[in-house]
Amino acid sequence: MSSxxxxxxxxxxxxxxxxxxNWQPRxxxxxxxxxxxxxxxxxxxxELEVFLATIIGxxxxxxxxxxxxxxxRGRFIAANARRHELPLFTRR
Structure with missing residues (x-):
């Protein structure tokens, strides 16, 4: 991932x-x-960028x-964010 x-x-x-x-960074x-x-x-x-950006608008x-x-996959994660659902993110 880039800086x-x-x-x-x-x-x-x-x-x-x-x-x-109230999500903790961890x-x-x-x-x-x-x-x-x-x-x-x-x-x-x-995936996290799509999720957070969608919540913020x-x-x-x-x-x-x-x-x-x-x-x-991006549309799916954005739809989860709009429904106020935390998706199952791909683990690193």
Whole structure:
């Protein structure tokens, strides 16, 4: 995963709408070696980007690629987000 996507995921996660869900970072990230909350991802970063962006109401930068590579996976995750359902993400 690129550092650009890493940074985008952290920014999306820190958005007030996401923070209002009361999810802890450890749901999506392993703790970093230095003890910070945002270490290596537990889940596919592209799927998480689609999910978080949809909740916030921003266009996803990853949905089109997921849809093409995995036959609609991006649309499926976005639909889960719109229904306020936490999808089963692909583990890393």
């Amino acid at each position: 650009t996507l890493d940074q985008r995921l952290i920014e999306l996660f820190q958005h007030p709408r996401i923070q209002g869900c 749901l999506f990230w392993h703790p970093a070696a230095d003890g910070s909350a945002f270490g290596p991802l537990r889940v596919d970063g592209r 921003e266009p996803s930068t990853e949905q089109a690629a997921l849809d093409q590579e995995q036959e609609g």
